[in-house]
Amino acid sequence: MKALLVDARSPLSTPPEPLFRDRMTTPLADPVDGLAEIVRQVRGERSLQRVVLSIPGLVDQANGVVIRSTNIPSLDGCHLGERLGGLLGVPVDVVNDGHAAAVAEATWGAGAGSDDSFVLALGTGIAGAHVVDGTVVPGAHGSAGELGHITVEPDGALCSCGRRGCLETIIGAPALRTAWNSAGGEGGPRSLLAAFGAGEARAQGIVFHAASALAEALLTLCALVDPGRIVVGGGLAQAPHALVTLAEGLVGERATFHRVPPIVPATLGGWAGANGCVLLGLQAG
Ligand SMILES: [Zn+2]
CATH class of the missing domain: 3.30.420.40 (ATPase, nucleotide binding domain)
Structure with a gap:
């Protein structure tokens, strides 16, 4: 997993300088608990406004539901946005990883x-x-x-x-x-x-x-x-x-x-x- 933390006041025109950027491994067996723990580690003492999570597989973005995950089958059918949001106390968006990468390339990368x-x-x-x-x-x-x-x-x-x-x-x-x-x-x-x-x-x-x-x-x-x-x-x-x-x-x-x-x-x-x-x-x- 890759984690990026940025200042919520960053402008949209260019990729913001991250406050944190690293690869992470989940320390817990349950994937949702593991994700929450990773977010807590990355956040540290900072107050968090929002979490956006990209997942390989089919995602119901409007409802934050993982329909089918290619790499993490235990997330299939999981109301990830709701569950993770409940654990962290902030809004959690769940998106398809290909869509997330495409938006970034189109806006900040070769499509700029x-x-x-x-x-x-x-x-x-x-x-x-x-x-x-x-x-x-x-x-x-x-x-x-x-x-x-x-x-x-x-x-x-x-x-x-x-x-x-x-x-x-x-x-x-x-x-x-x-x-x-x-x-x-x-x-x-x-x-x-x-x-x-x-x-x-x-x-x-x-x-x-x-x-x-x-x-x-x-x-x-x-x-x-x-x-x-x-x-x-x-x-x-x-x-x-x-x-x-x-x-x-x-x-x-x-x-x-x-x-x-x-x-x-x-x-x-x-x-x-x-x-x-x-x-x-x-x-x-
Ligand atoms: Zn085919």
């Missing part, structure tokens, strides 16, 4: 200067969020932006979602690892991209195939959403940038009527989600 960004995270899965005027456009059911499940090869490999040929089955980190290992390569996507950069022949086809699939998905994105900027982050984008650069070139070549926006790397790195929580907390007052 554009009021319309689509922020994409490449990793084990592929998450995306359309951020307009500093707010995620969530869709009618809160599930917009699932770029990883756009079909790019209708007869392709089976995806975790139950369909075939989703973008994730080609450029998700596990898919890249499998393709690389099948070609005799060792290690995961980072080693694949390093080998690509070094000109290794067996890496070329895999990376080109992945970049081509990403380019198709980005063209679909441009056709549907017409974003002002596309920001690409996540673990894979932080690795050698070849995949994104290659995809950007292919998007340019293949575009017809599409208005292709700048495609830029994310700049906030692993602290984007925590920064997004800060931003949402400051916006909430």
